[in-house]
Amino acid sequence: MNGALTEKRETMEKKIPLQVLESIFDTLSETNLRSGKSTSDKLANEIVVSGWTFPWQLEDLLLETDSRIHRMDIESLATYFDIPLRYVFHKPRFVNAGAVGHEGLSATDAACLLMKLEDIGFDTNPMPFVRGIAPGLANAKYVDESELSIISYEWQRHRCHTVIRSDADIDDGEWETKKVKDAVGRRFEFTRVGGKAYMLEVKGPKYRRQPNRRLVTCDYCDYRYTKGDPESNLAHRSEHARVRKILDPKPLPAFSRRLLTKPNPELVDASSPKWMHGEMYERACRFKRELKFDFIQWEGNQERKNISAQSQGYLFSDHTSPHMPETIVGACAFWKDADQWRLRWVWVCPKMRRKGVLAHRWRQFLERYGDFEIETPLSEEMRHFVLMHGSPQQCAxxxxxVPT
Ligand SMILES: [Zn+2]
Structure with missing residues (x-):
């Protein structure tokens, strides 16, 4: 997604209908008679306040800044850019009354469409929308694509590189590319094949190639991000730090206090504090990822306890270190099905594997849960462990x- 902020290259699989691209070629070849003319923000402000707009209203708005737009089919362009048109109704005064609706766009999506039109060469003015909508997004935790366009607009403006391909059948025919620069400084390449509109490439006046940006996967935390992109780097650093706490754990003061004061300090159940459920959740995530399971097998996290009486977890302290037992080196979870307890999963951080972390506790588990079952499928390592340390029934x- 971050790559898309600076490189709005439409995917090569995505194509616009030939007649729409022909129309864009023809329209952009004309002179905008409104270029550089001042506009009133009245209509844009009305749209922001009402929250909705209709195609005819949007066309009026666009005509204030670009005289050529009347030749374009706005709805086709919205469809191509995945901007949703939805039925919008006058709110009825009576709940049992009928309502008449028309297809329209939310003010946020309308702003996004204006920005996309600007990227491909039309003169639009999304700023009244940005001023009206962006303050309301200041504290948002999540934003959709249109909202993202709004909050990044001032930085992003004129820096885009957009490529649009038509669905023309181009088996043969002569390639012809016309290069044009407009008054704003956008650089256009109109490519026709066999006389048919085939590709439009538009580079904003501030567009610069960023060869150092590439999608990479971190070997350590497995996070996929765009190297060279500040936002993506920041997201990776945060995920990397989160994973490091689990793969290379450090002593936890809260765990230390628990080891000193509780009779069964490693047990995680409904009476345990939330932070222990959070630690269980993180290790359940690692187990899911390593064993390629479809779901996370711990029904609690940092914000919510797993309160099921059928569920019990354990956070393993580092029994090999006399000075730092308060380091959590792994976890496991049990589930009670009818009267039978079952070990759902076990996860130990890589540097503590084959150091007796689970063997150290197996006797205690057998005493507490009886001859418990073990959830399959098992990793080969876990199968060997059970054959060495399990009860006769577990081994069987x-x-x-046996092959028949
Ligand atoms: Zn990483």
Whole structure:
């Protein structure tokens, strides 16, 4: 997504109908008689206040800044840019009254469409929308694509590189590319193949190639991000730090206090504090990722406890370190099905594997949960562990089936 902020290259699979691209070519080849003329923000402000607009209203708005727009089919362009048109109704005065609706766009989506039209060469004025909508997004935790366009508009303006391809059948025919620069400084390449509109490429006046930006996956935390993009780098750093706390854990003062004061300090159940449920959740995530399971097998997290009486978890302290037992080196979870307890999963951080973390606790688990079952499928490592440390019944359950 961050790549899309600076490189709004439409995917090569996505195509616009040939007649729409022909229309864009013809329209952009004309002179905008409104270029540089001052406009009133009255209509844009009305749209922001009402929250909605209709195609004919949007056309009036666009005609204030670009005389050529009457030749364009606004709805086709909205469809191409994945900007949704929805039925909008006058709010009825009576709940049982009928309502008449028309297709329209939200003010936010209308602003996004104006920005996309500006990127491909039309003169639009999205600023009244940005001024009206952006303050309301200041504290938003999540934003959709149109809202993202609004909050990044002032930085993003004129820096885009847009490529649009038509669905023309171009099996043969002569390629012909016309390069044009407009009054704003946009650089256009109109490409026709066999006389048909094939591709439009538009670079904003402030567009610069950013060769150092590339999509990479971090070997350590497995996070996929755009190297060289500040926002993406920041998101990666945050995820990297989160994963490091689990893969290379440090002593936790809260765990230390628990080890000193509680009779069964590693147990996580409904009576345990939320932070322990959060630590369980993080390790359940690592287990899911490593074993490629479809879902996370701990029904609690940092904000919400897992209060099921059928569910019990354990956070493993580092029993190998006499000075730092308050480091959480792994976790496991049990589930009670009818009267039978079952070990759902076990996860130990990589540097503590094969150091007896689970073996250290197995006897205690057998005493507490009886001859508990073990959820399959098992990793090969876990199967070997059970064959070495499990009860006779557990060993029999993990033996590969005898070929018949
Ligand atoms: Zn990383």
């Amino acid at each position: 359950a993990v033996q590969p089936p």
